[in-house]
Each structure stands twice: as C-alpha cells, then as structure tokens.
Amino acid sequence: GDLYVEGLRLYRDGGLKRGSSTGWSAVDPFYTVATGQWTVVTGFPGSGKSEWLDALLVNLGEQDDSWLFAMYSPENFPVATHLIKLVEKRVRKPFSPGPTERMSETEYAAGAEWVLSRFLWLETALKSPDELIETALTYGDKGKRLGIVLDPWNTLEHQRGGMNETDYISLILTRVTHLARAANAHVWLVVHPAKIYKDKSGARPVPTPYDLSGSAHWYNKA
Numbered sequence: 001g002d003l004y005v006e007g008l009r010l011y012r013d014g015g016l017k018r019g020s021s022t023g024w025s026a027v028d029p030f031y032t033v034a035t036g037q038w039t040v041v042t043g044f045p046g047s048g049k050s051e052w053l054d055a056l057l058v059n060l061g062e063q064d065d066s067w068l069f070a071m072y073s074p075e076n077f078p079v080a081t082h083l084i085k086l087v088e089k090r091v092r093k094p095f096s097p098g099p100t101e102r103m104s105e106t107e108y109a110a111g112a113e114w115v116l117s118r119f120l121w122l123e124t125a126l127k128s129p130d131e132l133i134e135t136a137l138t139y140g141d142k143g144k145r146l147g148i149v150l151d152p153w154n155t156l157e158h159q160r161g162g163m164n165e166t167d168y169i170s171l172i173l174t175r176v177t178h179l180a181r182a183a184n185a186h187v188w189l190v191v192h193p194a195k196i197y198k199d200k201s202g203a204r205p206v207p208t209p210y211d212l213s214g215s216a217h218w219y220n221k222a
Helices: 002-012 049-063 079-091 105-116 129-137 165-183 217-221
Strands: 037-042 067-072 119-121 145-150 186-191
Touching: 037 049, 037 165, 049 067, 049 079, 049 145, 049 186, 067 129, 079 105, 079 119, 129 145, 129 165, 165 186, 165 217
Parallel strands: 037 186, 067 119, 067 145, 145 186
Antiparallel strands: none
16 A cells, blocks of 8 residues: 555656756756666776766756765876866866966865865775775765765775676675665766777777676666
C-alpha cells in the first residue's frame, strides 16, 4: 500500500524526478545530477574531462548554494592551480595576462571566496577509493548536498588482494553505489580509457565505458 501511494505521488508530480540541471540546455535532456548516484567520466587523454567536470561543478554551485564538493585531483598540483581554474570558470575571465582581458584583483578575490566556500580538497596521501570517499563523507553537513570527485581513477591505489581486475571493479563500484546512496551524495569517477586503436578510416572511435579497463561493470553499474 505504501509503495502504491508513493508511485501515485510520483505520477501526479509529473513522473520520475530528474536531478539538478547541468547548466547546459543541450546536455540536460540526456544527463542531470541526482544525489544517491554516481557518474563515470571518460574520454581521450587531453580531451578535457577534468575541465568539463570542473565547469559542471561551478554550474551546479551557481544554481544552488547547498552543494559542497570534495575534490581529489592529484594531477592539479599544486592545489592553487586547481583553485585558479575554478575561479576562471566562476569569473568567466582568464587569470593570466593575454589577448583577452584578465580578471582584476577584486574579481579574483570575489571568485576565490566563492570557490573556497563550496570546494575542499582531500589529501593526496589518501590513496584507495574507499578511504577517499569515506574521508569526504566526514565533511558532509546537514542541509548540504555533497559531491565527491576522484580524478583520475587510474592514479588511485587499488588493493585487489587475490581478486582479478573484473571482480575487483565489480566489488568496488558496488561499494561506491552503497556509499553514495547512504550519504545521499553524488560521486564522479574520472577514468582514462584503455588504448583505442584507429579504425580503417584513420579515426579513433569515441571511448565508451566498455573501453575502460576492468570490464563492462563500468557501463552496468554507473
């Protein structure tokens, strides 16, 4: 009976709820961000995975100040460089001098204050996915929606023991799912694909979750 009533409520509310808007009208029909879920982000090295994800987080933060983001991004080192990238996306101006007018010191100060009130960085000494996510969850705050970014997955320390890679990926992604649901958080995992060879036309196919090392669990569980 309770399930029936819940289903009826969803029907009368217009169907299954979508997540938060990405801030891009062309993306929203295909992808929105809901808590209790996780996302895998992949693409060729240097194709802009991290830049796109940073822009998405800034968009989410601008729409709703209830978001708090815990970042693990050792490739953005020192951390000040990552802060600057996020400030540029917030201010919509470059940090350094160049052909485009750079942000003023006042604009930098306002942008940095905005970023630092919504983003925190996890220690790079933490290595395993479990350790990182559980540490991030300690920063969860009532009334806040927590976003957790592990970028990239390939730099993490994976303690497989005697498991093969396929079984390990299945186990750890199930744990990520449980942690995201229990904490009502959203987790983004940035994963480099395995080497993709050119086809007969000389082009490389667009990477999909099936191209990630560790089997199709990336596709099935995301």
